[in-house]
């Protein structure tokens with residue numbers, strides 16, 4: 728059995744608390760195993776793997792809970808939360824750290840965790856539109872990830888377009904379609920600077936674009 732088949736079998740065989748589907752019911756809602764449902768998982772699994780291998784390059788490892796710097800980061804985060812994370816099952820030892828940041832896997836409705844910077848203990852809260860890896864990627868790209876409702880204005884500089892069709896599709900995922908069509912002719916005279924854009928809802932597609940090299944861009 729392939730890894731994908733194993734994963735699909737597990738999904739069907741387990742009861743799904745979220746949907747209420749009993750064991751033996753496929754995620755499509757019908758009983759049994761279905762080859763087309765299995766196939767539909769393939770691109771999702773492939774994408775997850777790519778995200779995981781990107782994440783590995785960032786060097787995250789389990790945090791040293793006894794470290795004074797970590798204690799400060801934890802306090803800085805907790806002072807901004809309106810709930811007690813310990814009541815949500817938070818454990819300090821679950822935090823990951825790399826050279827620059829701590830990642831707190833405190834996940835609740837509308838939030839897939841928090842990043843706290845080591846240098847100045849800045850707290851960055853993640854939404855839930857995309858997963859933690861894409862959020863962390865966006866942080867490292869320089870995107871503003873302030874909470875919903877706050878200003879999240881960035882500039883996106885398009886430096887080189889390798890796949891125009893896919894580039895347009897990515898831009899249309901978070902920018903007005905007419906606006907994107909109007910800038911398409913400028914692909915012939917790069918770079919283009921798109922000022923004052925909220926890239927938040929484009930993170931997923933921009934991440935894919937970066938991983939697959941569809942176009943070269945910078946977020947400032």
Ligand SMILES: [Zn+2]
Nearest residue numbers: 753755761764
């Ligand atoms: Zn199915």
